[in-house]
Amino acid sequence: MKGLLFLNVSRNSVEGEIPPNIGLKAIFDLDLSGNHLSGKVPSILGEFQNLKSLNLSNNSFSGTIPFSLSKLINLEFLDLSLNALSGTIPKSLEKLLHLTSINVSFNDLEGEIPNGGVFTNFTLQSFLGNKRLCGMHILEVPACPINNTGQQSNSKEFVLKIVIPVVTSSFLIFLLVSVWITKCKKKQKSTDVEIVPEVGTYQLISYHEIQRATNNFDGSNLIGEGSSGFVYKGTLSSGTVVAIKVLDLENEQVCKRFDTECEVMRNVRHRNLVSVITTCSSDYIRAFVLQYMSNGSLENWLHGEDRQLDLLQSVTVMLDAAMGIEYLHHGYITPIVHCDLKPANILLDDDMKAHVGDFGISKILAVSKSMAYTETLGTLGYI
Numbered sequence: 001m002k003g004l005l006f007l008n009v010s011r012n013s014v015e016g017e018i019p020p021n022i023g024l025k026a027i028f029d030l031d032l033s034g035n036h037l038s039g040k041v042p043s044i045l046g047e048f049q050n051l052k053s054l055n056l057s058n059n060s061f062s063g064t065i066p067f068s069l070s071k072l073i074n075l076e077f078l079d080l081s082l083n084a085l086s087g088t089i090p091k092s093l094e095k096l097l098h099l100t101s102i103n104v105s106f107n108d109l110e111g112e113i114p115n116g117g118v119f120t121n122f123t124l125q126s127f128l129g130n131k132r133l134c135g136m137h138i139l140e141v142p143a144c145p146i147n148n149t150g151q152q153s154n155s156k157e158f159v160l161k162i163v164i165p166v167v168t169s170s171f172l173i174f175l176l177v178s179v180w181i182t183k184c185k186k187k188q189k190s191t192d193v194e195i196v197p198e199v200g201t202y203q204l205i206s207y208h209e210i211q212r213a214t215n216n217f218d219g220s221n222l223i224g225e226g227s228s229g230f231v232y233k234g235t236l237s238s239g240t241v242v243a244i245k246v247l248d249l250e251n252e253q254v255c256k257r258f259d260t261e262c263e264v265m266r267n268v269r270h271r272n273l274v275s276v277i278t279t280c281s282s283d284y285i286r287a288f289v290l291q292y293m294s295n296g297s298l299e300n301w302l303h304g305e306d307r308q309l310d311l312l313q314s315v316t317v318m319l320d321a322a323m324g325i326e327y328l329h330h331g332y333i334t335p336i337v338h339c340d341l342k343p344a345n346i347l348l349d350d351d352m353k354a355h356v357g358d359f360g361i362s363k364i365l366a367v368s369k370s371m372a373y374t375e376t377l378g379t380l381g382y383i
Contacts, residue, residue: 010034031055046071053077081105105129112144205280247286258286272324274357299343320354
């Protein structure tokens, strides 16, 4: 049987399924029409490369038309009519360049009739009796409906990838510009040198006054601590609530930072810099009396679980900090480089206005840019 070239058993009463291992690879013409064959059209038929004519019509085949039939490169005649085949007509059949006749009439096929390759030459007679077939190139066949699902999917993808990022970016830019314009208008009304809010003017404060203000450095007044010392909340004799930064005298580097910070804060004044009200320097203590910031540091707002900034507050804090740094760099006679700008050193007042603080390792640059009062130190990642 392996060398068989022609097989015609049409118009008999052959029944059952075509064996999946049928060995007719040399065959040219196979006609099994007009029988009672059932089951699926076997995919192995696609391996009969010499096949020119295949007629399986008028049987009871079910399932789909196998894609493997597109491998029959020499096929000229294909008849699958009068069966119970379902699914779509494989578009890959367009590749069969020698195919001159196809008949899939009176099945239960659906979907679009292929419209390329050899299918451009076929007429309605090849596709009769398949109510759910559609196509554009055969006038008698109804046109296929537009795939709205695909269009909706593409539209949704376009919105997600293009529209939303563009709208979001535009909104953020608009917000930044609006806040910046508002601040510029306020700045134009002020003098060239920014003046900090009135917090009172004091002479050097005594160690005993600091003791009294902090209730002898009571732990309940401790609001912060770091490598350079401790920060206490205190109340001066005038009733003013302040923050008192007490440095660790055992650390020689910290003592040098006290001198640097005094030098930096002696003359600079800006509404976005932490105001130094007065200082205390003696054999027992080195301390700054600072404007009290009731809303703590930006770091607490960024990483704390009980509070968070909204979008407007975030943008406002960013601009406040930027304006404070811009003043240090360009708004004073001698440029000042902070060297340790980080969320922990940006403090927020009652109105959520940001103030840049902790100038202990700042560099005060001479005109030549070569002179500095301290070596370059700072927190890794924030220098």
